Amino acid sequence: MQTRLKALCASLAALPLLASAALPAYSPVTDARLTKPEAANWLMYRGNYEGWGYSPLKQINSQNVGKLVPAWSYATGMTEGHQAPPMVNNGYMYVTTPNNQVIALEASTGKELWRYKKTIPDELMQLHPTNRGVALYGDKLYLATTDAFLVALDAATGKELWKVAVADWKKGYYMTLAPLAARGKIMVGSSGGELGIRGFVAAFDAQTGKEAWRTYTIAGPGEAGAETWPGETYKTGGGSVWITGTYDSETSLAFWGVGNAGPWMPDTRPGDNLYANSTIALDVDTGKIKGHHQYHWNDAWDWDEVSAPLLIDVEHKGKKVKSLVHAGRNGYLWLLERTRDKVNYVDAWPYVTQNVFTSLDPKTGRPTYDPKRVPGTGKTTNFCPSLWGGKDWPPEAYNPGTGLLYIPANNNLCSELTGEPVKYNAGNLFIGVSLDNILTNVRMTEKSRKHIGEVQAWDLKTGKKVWTHTYPEMNWGPLMTTAGNLVFGGGTNDRMFRALDAKSGKVLWETPTPSGVTGVPSSFEVNGEQYVAVQSGWGVDAQRMQGAFDAVLEHKTVVPQGGTIHVFKLQK
Amino acid sequence: MNKTPHHPDHSHPVESPSSPERRDALRASSALLLCAGLGIGKAALAEGPSNSRPKAGDQLVRSDSEGNPVPLRSTEILPDTKPLPAFPLEPASGEVRSGSRLNKVILIRVAPGDLTEETRPYAAGGVLAYSAVCTHQGCEVSEWVAKDKTLMCYCHFSKFSPGRAGEVVAGPAPRTLPLLPLREENGVLVVAGPFTSNPGVAKST
Structure with a gap:
């Protein structure tokens, strides 16, 4: 008896301490599961490797979405930008918050299982206090932090297993993205494009945290593209990577978006500045760059192209294309082709007001610029779209059912920048435009006084816009679409979270949340019931744009801060 | 910059x-x-002196000074303009306390009429020294907003009133900007005591 009791105790002790009785044992996340994720789960940043932001669930649909009610909510206790999707693996939910925290919850009830808080250095400057989620892999989860650490936690208990320094936060490197997990590696990139970093994507062994490879996004001596950076400018050339890459499991290529070249004024670094403002295809095993496409050369507008392209098989002019689709911050919607060893230009067209590009090379897609619209040191330049672009980081979504691509856009908005000389000092801002100018950069037009924010739906087959839903002011809302013919998103300064009809764009349901919604929505199923989840928590760039609007508009808008996790389900 | x-x-x-x-x-x-x-x-x-917090008797030097740092005089701080960033200097060793950015201060001239009773003792020659590190997320309080006479952090728009002991007047900052008390010796600005509270971000729990 006693021996059996001991054995029982031992087996109980081995169980995750806080797992509730209702929860099954944690199910490890494999490459196979990530390649073909179950409809019931949301295992990564965008739900699948292709970056679709799509849930195949349809219990909640355009017929009944009006009956969506709160299932539970949870106050994070944090302020600032809550952007991470609630990720779900068989009943376990993981949410990250600003200040590098991870909250594990029971997905159907909201009961807290554990909470992890990374200690932050006292001296750390958090330009973007936010986090966009974890990577789930094996029985671990991975967090990239604003002090540039990669942390591995036990997914069941929240116990810290290891942490590695990815870069030096004192030199302006910081991380806010959800890592990408594939083939035994955990991949991350670094923010700091305004602090004179040299961007990179780095991969770490999922088990040990040992660095496997590091590929700079800014070509240095001896690397292809080095000739596009004069002198030592590559050392501080920016090219930040702060949004999770997409991944093609057939070719083992990960596609990453690369931020703007730095500092902002293009005359400080004459040349194309590879691979800033590009997408790069990296071999996940070696980190080798297998292909790239630079959306625009010698950036002058702070148009980070950090959003990773979506992997979509489309029919273009009668030909099947394994494509990469990217709604650029530069205001053009890009259609590229991905092969095993190349990225080819296919087509592109403006999706918001754009007055900088005068033409695109029909073969390469390389734009020609209107010189009047290119900022420079010592001159003042007005250009559209604004420095936040036609679309900033909030991700597009693709629905294979409707065949439509959904874009959270900001249209009709322009910027005015005056370039000034700037000197590099490690850890300090390295921009070349005065802060005063940046804070008041927005220029309103007749049109933007009518509306700015949009949700656009594009038919990639025809290259035609099918519908547009407009908002009076900005849209900073990441989108999710579902097989229930729905598109979910927030992003407006009226604190609303909405469901739109995926075919028509009609608003079918909306609810005000405690703060503004800039979180990535997700959907999951537990015990046969579908849920929709999102974080409310206005902050960082959305608030910065609000500040710029407040500076130029007659009225001021207050969006209260404070994070909450919201989970909705159908009323019974 | x-x-x-x-x-x-x-x-x-x-x-x-x-x-x-x-x-x-x-x-x-x-x-x-x-x-x-x-x-x-x-x-x-x-x-080491470069990392340790400012002490009474320290002088102040421009944060961008190169070569031999020259102690700042109160008359160098001009009214109604961007605050001047500075680091404390330990006169005995000649070491600038720039090892920690939490030692950075901003110097600002405030008109006598705009100073509250509470704030006045911290000023010297009309000049006040505040921590340069925002109490919200640790960014630098670098901007001067002339129309409401406030100091502003560009990261998240917290505003502080220099005449009212660093009180938060707008934005997400949770607490006042710490003051570094000053006195004057023959026109040279000298630190009169430690920061009124810990500079930097109050850790969320």
Whole structure:
């Protein structure tokens, strides 16, 4: 008896301490599961490797979405930008918050299982206090932090297993993205494009945290593209990577978006500045760059192209294309082709007001610029779209059912920048435009006084816009679409979270949340019931744009801060 | 733009990793890092005059000064303009306390009529010294907003009133900006005591 009791105790002790009785044992996340994720789960940043932001669930649909009610909510206790999707693996939910925290919850009830808080250095400057989620892999989860650490936690208990320094936060490197997990590696990139970093994507062994490879996004001596950076400018050339890459499991290529070249004024670094403002295809095993496409050369507008392209098989002019689709911050919607060893230009067209590009090379897609619209040191330049672009980081979504691509856009908005000389000092801002100018950069037009924010739906087959839903002011809302013919998103300064009809764009349901919604929505199923989840928590760039609007508009808008996790389900 | 003088790299605290260029060295010591814990790093940070907090008797020098730093005089701080970023200087050793950005202050001239009773004792020759580090998320309070006479942090728009002891008047900052008391010696600004509260971000729990 006693021996059996001991054995029982031992087996109980081995169980995750806080797992509730209702929860099954944690199910490890494999490459196979990530390649073909179950409809019931949301295992990564965008739900699948292709970056679709799509849930195949349809219990909640355009017929009944009006009956969506709160299932539970949870106050994070944090302020600032809550952007991470609630990720779900068989009943376990993981949410990250600003200040590098991870909250594990029971997905159907909201009961807290554990909470992890990374200690932050006292001296750390958090330009973007936010986090966009974890990577789930094996029985671990991975967090990239604003002090540039990669942390591995036990997914069941929240116990810290290891942490590695990815870069030096004192030199302006910081991380806010959800890592990408594939083939035994955990991949991350670094923010700091305004602090004179040299961007990179780095991969770490999922088990040990040992660095496997590091590929700079800014070509240095001896690397292809080095000739596009004069002198030592590559050392501080920016090219930040702060949004999770997409991944093609057939070719083992990960596609990453690369931020703007730095500092902002293009005359400080004459040349194309590879691979800033590009997408790069990296071999996940070696980190080798297998292909790239630079959306625009010698950036002058702070148009980070950090959003990773979506992997979509489309029919273009009668030909099947394994494509990469990217709604650029530069205001053009890009259609590229991905092969095993190349990225080819296919087509592109403006999706918001754009007055900088005068033409695109029909073969390469390389734009020609209107010189009047290119900022420079010592001159003042007005250009559209604004420095936040036609679309900033909030991700597009693709629905294979409707065949439509959904874009959270900001249209009709322009910027005015005056370039000034700037000197590099490690850890300090390295921009070349005065802060005063940046804070008041927005220029309103007749049109933007009518509306700015949009949700656009594009038919990639025809290259035609099918519908547009407009908002009076900005849209900073990441989108999710579902097989229930729905598109979910927030992003407006009226604190609303909405469901739109995926075919028509009609608003079918909306609810005000405690703060503004800039979180990535997700959907999951537990015990046969579908849920929709999102974080409310206005902050960082959305608030910065609000500040710029407040500076130029007659009225001021207050969006209260404070994070909450919201989970909705159908009323019974 | 603020230019910090050369940082003497005395210590490698646990949470202060090497740069990517030095990652090999880091890899070699990563096991040690994992075991070391946070305590050692904090202790290391506190060593040496360049890292330790300002003390009474310190002078102040421009944060962008190069070569031989010259102590600032109150008359150099002009009214109604961007605050001047500065670091304390230990006169005995000649060391600038620029090892920690939490030592950085901003100097601002406030008209006598705009000073509250509470604030006046901290001023010298009409000049006040505030911590340059926003109490919200640690960004730099670098901007002067003339129309409401406030100091502003560009990161998240927190505004502080220099005449009202660094009171938060707008934005997400949770507490006042710490003051560094000043006095004057023959026109030279001298630190009169420690910060009124800890500079930097109040840790959320």
